[in-house]
Amino acid sequence: MPKLKTNRAAAKRFKRTAKGGFKRSHSHLRHILTKKSSKRKRNLRGTTTVFGTDVAGLRRLLPYS
Numbered sequence: 001m002p003k004l005k006t007n008r009a010a011a012k013r014f015k016r017t018a019k020g021g022f023k024r025s026h027s028h029l030r031h032i033l034t035k036k037s038s039k040r041k042r043n044l045r046g047t048t049t050v051f052g053t054d055v056a057g058l059r060r061l062l063p064y065s
Contacts, residue, residue, distance in 0.1 A: 007061035014050065014058055016065040022050040022058050 014022045026044040033041060050058060 004063040006064060010058065010061040011065070014062065014065075016062070017049070021052075021055060022062075023047045024050055 014024050017023055025047055028036075029041065029044045
């Protein structure tokens with residue numbers, strides 16, 4: 001049985017949590033920030049968890065995480 005390859009794009013964007021989920025950063029915080037309110041930009045900071053239905057697909061992309 002050959003080794004499985006990790007999807008490098010996904011490995012850079014997602015980290016595994018202790019309970020088996022995945023955490024990710026928010027999008028929409030790179031450019032065109034002048035039209036976004038301070039509250040909206042503040043709420044986009046930090047990380048959040050990946051939605052449950054997407055976890056199975058991420059496990060396939062990141063087999064050794």
